[in-house]
Amino acid sequence: MEMPRKHENEGTSNFGDGEEFDDSGRTYFVERINIPRDGEGDKAYAFSFKRLWAFTGPGFLMSIAYLDPGNIESDLQQGAVARYQLLWVLLASTCVGLLMQFLSARLGTVTGLHLAEVCHEKYPKIPRLIVWVMVEIAIIGSDMQEVIGTAIGFHLLSDGKIPIWGGVLITICDTFVFLFLDKYGLRKLELFFATLITIMAVTFGYEYVVVAPDQGPLLKGMFVPYCKNCDSAVVQQAVGVVGAIIMPHNFYLHSALVKSRKVDRKIKSAVKEANMYYFIESAIALGISFIINVFVVSVFAQAFYKKTYGDVYDGCVAHHNPHAYIFNQTKTDVIEGNLFYGGIFLGCQFGPAAMYIWAIGLLAAGQSSTMTGTYSGQFAMEGFLKLSWPRWKRVLLTRSIAIAPTLALAFYEGINRLTGMNDYLNILQSLQLPFAVIPLLTFTNDTNLMKDFTNGRILKTVTWLLAAIIIGVNMYFAALGLQGIENKILYLPATLVIIVWVSCYLMVAYFAGGFTFLNYFKCMQKPKAGYDQFEEEDKDESMVTQ
Secondary structure, three states: OOOOOOOOOOOOOOOOOOOOOOOOOOOOOOOOEOOOOOOOHHHHHOOOHHHHHHHOOHHHHHHHHHHOHHHHHHHHHHHHHHOOOOHHHHHHHHHHHHHHHHHHHHHHHHHOOOHHHHHHHHOOHHHHHHHHHHHHHHHHHHHHHHHHHHHHHHHHHOOOOOOHHHHHHHHHHHHHHHHHHHHHOHHHHHHHHHHHHHHHHHHHHHHHHHHOOOHHHHHHHHHOOOOOOOOHHHHHHHHHHHHHHOOHHHHHHHHHHHHHEOOOOOOHHHHHHHHHHHHHHHHHHHHHHHHHHHHHHHHHHHHOOOOEHHHHHHHHHHOOOOOHHHHOOOOOOEOOOOHHHHHHHHHHHHOHHHHHHHHHHHHHHHHHHHHHHHHHHHHHHHHHHOOOOOHHHHHHHHHHHHHHHHHHHHHHOOHHHHHHHHHHHHHHHHHHOHHHHHHHHHHHOOHHHHHHHOOOHHHHHHHHHHHHHHHHHHHHHHHHHHHOOOOHHHHHHHHHHHHHHHHHHHHHHHHHHOHHHHHHOOOOOOOOOOOOOOOOHHHHHHHOOO
C-alpha cells in the first residue's frame, strides 16, 4: 500500500487549508463568479434572488446528463412498453438523483476539491487508478450514446442526405469548437447550455402538444406507484429507467462545476449559503429535466404503445410518407422503440415538421451532453492523474476513444444496429455506478474531511440504503442484458469482464469500508477541512467583502 503523500502543488494550495485553489489553467476555471453582498452580518447571508442568480449555472450543466440521448431513448421505450405506468419510477429516480447531486455539490463546496481530486488525496495508487479507469469507461460509454443521438439528429434533419457516419464526423468537429466557449466567458458558456435546454423543452414540448396525451392516466402514472399486468419487459424497462437517470460521471462533473463560484470556505455561513443555493438551483434544473423527460414518455406512450410494424407502416402509407418502407417488416411484431424510428413515426403521423422538430431536439440533447461529457473526462484526468496536458490534446484523446468505435459501427453496420447499441451502453453505465456512488458517500460521511458538513445519521442511513438499492437495481439490469447475449462465443469474455469488475469493486469497497481504520493507522492522508478554524461569526461575517 502506498505511503501517505503530500498533495502535489501545481500552483495550488495544500489540500484543505482554506485558501482558494488556483485552477485558472484547468478546464472550465478560466474565471470565477463573484457572489454579491447586500449588507453585513446576518443580512449578508439572507436569502437573495440576486445571489441565487449568481450561483445559477452548475446545476443546469449537471442536469444535461438527465437529458442525454440515452435518457431520451429510455423515455421513448418506457412509453412504448409501459405507457404511463412507470412515470412514478422516473420521478423517484430523479429525486434520488437530486439527493446524490446535492452531496456532490456539497463535497466540492466544502473541500474546494472535486470528487476526482479527493480520490487522488484519499486513495492509494492502485484503487485510485481502478476508480479512474472505471470512470473513464463510463464517460466513454456516455459519449458514444451522445454521439449516436447527435448523428441520428443530423440524419433526420437532412432527410437522410447526411449519413450516420457523416453525422459522427460533424460531432467530432463541433465538439472541439464548443468546448472552448468558456474562453469567452463562463456566463456566456452557461447561457449557451441554457439555450440548448430551452431548445429541448420547446421541441419536445411541441411534440407533447401535437400528440395531446391523456392527462388522467399520465398524472396517475406519475404520482401513484402501480404496475398493472406488468410482464418481464415492463420490469426490465423500470430497471432501465433507474440506470439511465443515475449517471456515474455526473457526480464528478457537478462537484467540479461548483468550484466556479468564489466561496470563502473559511467562513461557515458562506459555505452553508453556497450549499443552500446549489441545492435550490439543482432542484429547479432537475425539475425542468423531469418535465422534458415526461414530454417524451407521454408522446410515445400515446403514439407507440402496443403498435405493431404493420400499424405504423399502414399509417405512413395512408399519409403518403416516403419513409414508410422503413417499417415494412414483420407486420405482427410489436415495434421496437428507438430514436430513429421515433422521428420517422412522428413525421408519418403528424407531418414532416414533427420529424424535423424531433431532430432539432435530438441535436440539442446530443450536443449539450457531448460537451458536458467531455468536461467530465477532463476533470477526471486532471483530478485522478494530475496531468497538465494542453486542452486540445486531452480533447483529442478522450473524444477519439469514444468516437472511433461509434464511427466504425456507423460506417459498416445499419442504423438499427447503431441505435440498438444504446441498450448495451446503458448496461455499461450500470456496471460503473458503484465507482462513483461509493467514493461520494464515503467522503461526504467522513468527519475529518467535511467537519460540520458531514452527513448526519439519518442522511447517512438513507443515502447508503438508496445506494444499495440503486446498485442492486443496476446490477440486475446488467444481468438481464448479459442474459440476452445470443452469441455463445461472447459468454467467456463476458464472464471474464464480470470477474475483473467484481474484483475491482471489492477493492474499492474495502477502502471505503475501512476508511476510518486506514486513517487511524495513517495509511492515508488525514487532511483538515478548509474551514477548520472558523472565526467567530460576529467578527468574520462583518468582514465579508462587499
